[in-house]
Amino acid sequence: MQSLTRLLANCTLTLHPQQQRVVAAALQQQQLRTKTKYVEKPKPGAGQQFRRIVHFPEEYTVQPLKITHLAGRDPITGRMVAKGIGGGIKQQYRWIKWVRDGPSEEGATQEERVVELLRDGCRTAKVALVAVGDELKYILATENMREGDILKTSRFIPRIPVRPNEGDAYPLGALPAGTRIHCLEKNPGQPCHLIHAAGTFGTILRKFDDKVVVQLPSKREFAFDRTCMATVGRLSNIEHNKEHVGSAQRMREMGNRPRSGLWKRKEGKHGRKVRRLPPMTTIAPPAAPKEQEIRLTLNL
Template sequence: MNSLRELFVNLSLGKQLLSTKNQLPITSLERFYKYKPHDKPTPKPGGGKQFRRLVHYPENKKYTVKPLDVTHLAGRDPETGRVAAKGIGGGVKHKFHWVKYDRDGPEEGPAQEERVIDVMFDGHRSANIALVGNKDNLRYIIATENMKVGDIIKTSRAIPRNPVRANEGDAYPLGALPIGTKVHCIEQTPGFPYHKIRAAGTYGTILRKFEGHVVILDTRKHELAFSETCMATVGRVSNIGHQDVKLGSHQKNRELGNRPRSGLWQRKTGRFGRKIRPLPPMRFVSGLPAAAPEKLVLTMTPHPEPVPIYGNSF
């Protein structure tokens, strides 16, 4: 012990510490951790932003059927790194298949034909996907209920005078299909890549047509009015039994990328009862968003000419 003290005294730092009046032992030196404040904003969930995965698309943004790499975010914001969703984390890593939802075809003449090359499982969505191709053009689409390898599917944007007899997997405008047809992957606005009814086992039924619109009854029994030029795929989405699958264990839920919630088990007592509400009225879906109203700027500058005052003068 004396030898260690002599070695410490010989050091320059040791001489300074031992020369002070309040000599501190070597073991009493404290470490000071300085807190570094940050100006990173708190992430706000919602607004079409998801915190489960980050897909690495090609730099040229050109469509490809090559499986894309994925980075798991585990519920964190990709910009700030702060936790935004606590129920997300872990899970089996899958390659991402870029699905091309828009089915674009000729507006005149015969319909475009494509052959189904493969029907496969995709870990990033509930429905199965299908690889279809025409000559050198390949793409992924959402598979239908009875789609199989070797099927020929058609795509056309023409609206004939008489309704067409479409097979499962064909894509036509809503105005070209007869009433009672089951459809999915419906364009919300003609020409824009925003589609409805894409989950596994879902479909919509054509109820009626009026004034250039087609009314669709979705799985929630809601009536939605689309433009008759919106494209839709005939049939029901594949993987019908997705909602009936039993996880069976907590480990299976972790494989799906869901973190455990509170372990407190509570029985549903039904104290507040079941609220039965009427269905909402028909809602128009198609159409571009309305333009923002023009802002009026009020100033206090005097009028160039005096304004006459009518009535009794004081």
């Protein structure tokens, strides 16, 4: 009997692909029939955005891109992940070209002209439409950038630091200490930059060996490679964090779901019942001090 069991265990059953699909569907139905079904929900803030999906084409374009609004739901399961997202005015997403590439020869710079400054509803800082030869691209606008400005880009690191203007892009090794920068590369050639939010900037503190120490907006100091590209200046829309919302409708237009309905006013669910104020209390004067007893002793 043991030998027969061992023989059956070594046998493999080969199913047709259609039969395999039928078996998989039956197993899935059996799982759905159970009382509890474990679904692994993604956690918000782990690098995945549950506000919108941007449909990027294969080639770069300056045309506004199409967006699918998620309203805080997982795009695969449809389950609610981030409860504070929903509604909002329809926005247009403009594709930012993060890599600022230029010549690496001494004395040669690439000149770019600012054509237009505009607001992008999908980001806090303003966006600048820049012309380079016969090419158009979007970059993040700086605080004092104006239409018609000429921006310079170079990858050459001279022996003496350059004197850059706002909006110019240079390697960290070419900029003097104390320069305000944004759109900083984490590693040389890596397109995902740091310092994007409106009104933020990093500061070049010092240099040692082949490293450049930069203080980020969080006040933390990091040492980057001297060949990492950075854009000079502070990002635009510096009053963004001081903007007054003013009404619930305005908050809804910004794409934030209201928090109404979390607690009940009458029965006080979640411990927030609106109770009647206690009755008036009369403040009594302080008690009079006790009179000290005087004891007399009579000796006869």
